[in-house]
Amino acid sequence: MRFVLLLLVSIAIALATGFGLSYYALTDGRLFGAAQIGPWISWPDLGSSAPNPYSRGHLTREAALQLGRAEGLKFVATTDSAGDALDLSCAYTLLGHVPVSSFWTLVAVDGEGVNLAAPGTDLALRSSEIARTNTGAMVIQVGKTLAPGNWLELAGSGAFSLELTLYDTTAFSGFGSDNDTMPTITRGACA
Amino acid sequence: MTRVILWLLGGVLLGGIIHILVILTLPMLADETTWSRVSAFEAKNRMLILPAVEAGQPNPLGLDPELVYGLCQVDLDEGPAYLRGMLPDAFWSLALFNEAGAVIYSTTNRDGIGQTVDLGIFNADQTRLLAQQQLDIEEGLLVVEAPADQLFALVRLSPPHGVMSSRFAERLAAIQCGPRR
Numbered sequence: 001m002r003f004v005l006l007l008l009v010s011i012a013i014a015l016a017t018g019f020g021l022s023y024y025a026l027t028d029g030r031l032f033g034a035a036q037i038g039p040w041i042s043w044p045d046l047g048s049s050a051p052n053p054y055s056r057g058h059l060t061r062e063a064a065l066q067l068g069r070a071e072g073l074k075f076v077a078t079t080d081s082a083g084d085a086l087d088l089s090c091a092y093t094l095l096g097h098v099p100v101s102s103f104w105t106l107v108a109v110d111g112e113g114v115n116l117a118a119p120g121t122d123l124a125l126r127s128s129e130i131a132r133t134n135t136g137a138m139v140i141q142v143g144k145t146l147a148p149g150n151w152l153e154l155a156g157s158g159a160f161s162l163e164l165t166l167y168d169t170t171a172f173s174g175f176g177s178d179n180d181t182m183p184t185i186t187r188g189a190c191a
Numbered sequence: 192m193t194r195v196i197l198w199l200l201g202g203v204l205l206g207g208i209i210h211i212l213v214i215l216t217l218p219m220l221a222d223e224t225t226w227s228r229v230s231a232f233e234a235k236n237r238m239l240i241l242p243a244v245e246a247g248q249p250n251p252l253g254l255d256p257e258l259v260y261g262l263c264q265v266d267l268d269e270g271p272a273y274l275r276g277m278l279p280d281a282f283w284s285l286a287l288f289n290e291a292g293a294v295i296y297s298t299t300n301r302d303g304i305g306q307t308v309d310l311g312i313f314n315a316d317q318t319r320l321l322a323q324q325q326l327d328i329e330e331g332l333l334v335v336e337a338p339a340d341q342l343f344a345l346v347r348l349s350p351p352h353g354v355m356s357s358r359f360a361e362r363l364a365a366i367q368c369g370p371r372r
Contacts, residue, residue: 017206068297
């Protein structure tokens, strides 16, 4: 009886560890090939010609058209800088700089990758379209409530993620110690 | 007590093996891949403009709504493939993908190419013939050696403003793609 119990516990631990670790590695993946700057996560190896097994698994799971390493990098944020999940009932402020790049775009999507821009508005914000502070920093308001300045107007409800794609970027290339920086995401008022 | 700990450690060890097996076999077990999604577009030997992203609609390929995408599938078993044409004076990039959805080569117009797309894609045997000067190519052709025959090329073109998208799409669609005829 004791043997059967130990065997069952051992198998349960094996299944939980094996599949749980695999799910974590292919979603969050911070310990397995994903790189994190603040709340932003990117998979730099996705665009290489021989991605590591974890990046290959992530690539298979997404089945999307990845950016080649020479083309750029996509950063995804599912939480704000405090670690709370992004929710459409709240307003958010992005503040800061991005690594050197030719240009970047910012979109908001749901868990299925559906674009959440409000009807009749631009689907994305682009670096060439935004006003900046005197220091060159970007300040972008994201959410459903009317906001001054650069505003990515969204519609819908529930959790969402932000995708910031840098084209022709020097991120993670050792370009400079202060190059690998991303904007902070601060939660504002919630409805 | 020692026996219980050994059983638990055995479970963790087995979990590690399961984890490695899952990660390594996942690419082989997937039904819907980048390649299968791209193949549905029937873009063999022609530059096909992908449908624009719309708000509220699925975007399985993860396209950026600010860009115009041109897709072309090639089979190097039919001979070397060429991409030729001129693009508008704006940012563009080009990536070659294999069947696994991995990017085997990528470049941008910032790499000194300018507006001209002039790319030749060769497999290992064709590259050998090229080195032996048994294949004629024009001067200035950017030669890329591909490790596999089944590939697709993706050109990302960035119109500075949304109103220019349709004109940029027309220019991108005019890029020649496929074996030399």
